[in-house]
Amino acid sequence: MRKVSKNKKAFTLVEVMLAVAIIALTAGIFFSLILVVMKSHVNVVTTNDCADYALLNARAFENSIINAKTAGSGSSNIQVVNNKLCKDGNPLFDLDQYKVEPGAKDKWLMTFNYELSENGVCNYTITLADQATYVEGLNNYTYKYEGSVYIPHCDCTEASGSTFSYSDYT
Secondary structure, three states: OOOOOOOOOOOOHHHHHHHHHHHHHHHHHHHHHHHHHHHHHHHHHHHHHHHHHHHHHHHHHHHHHOOEEEEEOOOOOEEEEOOEEEEOOEEOOOOOOOEOOOOOOEOEEEEEEEEEOOOOEEEEEEEEEEOOOOOOOOOOOOEEEEEEEEOOOOEOOOOOOOEEEEOOOO
C-alpha cells in the first residue's frame, strides 16, 4: 500500500478557480477603464478639431468684411453654402472638411449668423455639429463660437441689413 504524503505540491481545484475568478474580475475592470479613456480621448479630439474649424471660419469672416465700405439691407451675401462659409457664392477659404466616412457627408454641419450694429461692430455666431452623431431636431451642436469684429471703414447707417459692399483701399 502506498503512503499519502501530507506535503502537497499542487493547487486544489478551489484555489485555481479562485485565481481565475480574480483574474477575470480584474481584466473586466481594466477593459472597461480602457473603453472610458478611449471615449474621453475621442471626445477631446473631436472638440479640438471642431474649435479649430470654427476659428478658421471666424478669421476668414473677419478678414472678408474688414474692408467693407457699406452695409445695407437685402439678402445676405455671406452665407453657408455646402458647409463652407462663402461670400457671393465663393468660399472665404478653401479647406475641404474631412468626411465622416469615405464618400459620405462632411464632418461638420455649420450654421452661421451675424448682425451689424450702427457703430460698425459685427457680432457673429458660428455653430458646428458633428454629423456623425447629429440628430435632426435636437439642440446637439458640438461647438459654438461667438465673436465680434469692428469694421473701421463701414457706413452702417442701415444696420438692419446683412449685405456688404466693398471697395479696394490702396
